[in-house]
Amino acid sequence: MRLVALLLFPALLLSAVAAPTSHLEQATEVMASIQKNFYDRKSGLYASKSGGKDPELIWGSGVMFSAVVGAARNDKQYRPVMRKFFDGLEGYWDLKVKIPGYEPGRTQGGNDKYYDDNAWMVLTFLEAYELTGESRYLKRAEETLKFVTSGWDEELGGGIWWHEAHKGDGKNTCVNGPAALGCFRLARFEKDAEAAKWNAFGEKIMVWTVKTLQAPNGLFADSINVKTKEINHAQLTYNAGLPLRAFLSLYARTGERFYMDEALRMGKAANSLIDGSTSAYRDPIKWAHLMVEADLELYRATGDKSYHERAIKNAEYHYETWKKSPAPDLITQASLARELWLLVDHETPVGIEFWKKSDKPKAIK
Template identity: 55%
Template sequence: MKYPEPISRRNSLKTIGLGWMALQCPTLLQAQTKQPAPSRAREVTDWLDRYWDDKREIYMDKADKKNPTAIWAGGILFSTLVAAARHDKQRFQPMMNHYFKGLEAYWDPKVKIPGYEPLPTAGNGNDKYYDDNAWMVLTFLEAYEQTGEAKYLRRAKETHDFVLSGWDDQLGGGIWWHERHNDDAKNTCVNAPAALSCFRLSKFSDPKTAEKLIAQGKKIVEWTVKTLQSEDGLFMDHIKVSTGKISRARLTYNTALMLRCFLWLHSYTNDPAHLAEAKRVAKAADSFLDGNGVYRDLQKWSHLMVEADIEMYRHTKDDYYLNRAKKTCTAHYDSWKSAPKPEVIDNASCARELWLLEDLDSPAAVRFWQNSDNPRKS
């Protein structure tokens, strides 16, 4: 996973040989040296190599490699590698395996219900965020569906157990943001991906367990809609448990994951009400756009709205959602090309959304998503 060696450091004999070829047969040289330009997604993903720590097999927060990245970014990075492996299995699937091994540094097996700590841990930690872990469930399920490797499904189930342990009956239900109840909050950013995890995990469970998972997912959706959906269809950030005060801040990723829950429910039940709600929410998401039609939130949030738009396009074939996703992807890529962000999470978010866009042009990736979007085993 090392960045390609600069041309100036390559074997000088190779350079001499190419010079001789140029004199003898310029056309032959061009044919042998011309390489297709990497795709936008590949270009940004290659950039991420500079954050990689070979020894620890994890990504670092910045290119100076002083500090490991947080597990939230780890979920985005892993999902980027999963998406990249759909296009280049030979290169990126081994990288997935290395990173999955490296992520064990964050896994805390010494507590009653294991889960991922925000940073590498010696175990017996109590600083876990339920939303961080919910993202890991979704990316591991995607990895399992893509590779068939049982380790990903096993870890998805283990992590999901931790996420659901954050549910209690205060305020009528909902999953806490943090295991020690930091910030006194239950947030959309954990309940939405937790519900989607229930739905997607049901596909790989025995019938009795699948029924329970789907029921739990519906319960989480109902609580989130009742508690945190605003009148316009978008989803607010969180509710303070001790006071019942709601933060009306709206971020793209909150709405994005709930939108995907409605799409899954429509696929599973064929109830048009779920599709109608998905469309209502998706239309309301126009308010997240700036004057250029680009999602205004930071990439670490808005790339998940792009993912929801692409899923909406797969589900409805409505070009409106695809064009909305394309505008944001292009803006994010152009910004990256001009000046990459210093933190790995922003660059990984850009790479992930670009791969999802490229999936639409790959027959193999199209087949993958046709199967993945099907809520039942094929």
């Protein structure tokens, strides 16, 4: 038995050394797997399923784009991948309408668009612009946000619809949260008058969302049915992460303590979204990764290490799950890659410096 153990020891040791242990190694491993199993070099797009040929829909493509941006920040070989991916997404951009926007799939025009899908694109394109300084990312973020905010009307006192065609009759936190944050983030790159306009619109969205959908514990309900006025009280991680980040953005720009207090209240309440058996958020990672991003922003804003630790626990659980059995769908794997690259950002000089600058608001003269 001892001889067998001695013979096995070198192999076991080699396996232990070879296993990725740092977040950088893990992010690199997951990203390489995605490139191998989902990426189409010819089109620059990613398949919806591992080994498949059908391109991912715009929601999953947006998550994947954010993963590519994170990768490109830490590994320059992904910069050309990001550019080609952006070009490939033109196939989703509907130019046959008064206010263009991204359709769920590659467009022939006239399909029902999701305002929340487009709101995610605003945020990731602004991050790409901050990283590269390439104006086309900023231009498309501006164009896309104009489409998102065109979904606002005064039914029920305001709010942005979930669907352009009002399918389901819902106005949802999942669009109003990122839309408000998109307004605040875009304002940082605009001239003073335009910046003031976008900040004001973002504040209007937040006022309506807080009034209509915020629950007593500080988190947000999923949606309200405009026709029946019935509220879907389900509390999901991505409906917490984006309003929380919007509050942090408001605090950074105004210095008003109320906004930080609300962000902290939400950060504490998010413990209710944790699954005690895993120490990770109970939702699928396609939603939960957005709360992980909020945890990291709250950590940067407060220095409270518990938020960083909560983010790490989620990423570790999601990575271990991936190692055991990689999910066949792109959006799940892209969400993990995004989480891991964000953690890498908090461990590398380039990432730390990027978010130090990115978290700063624009000073309006």
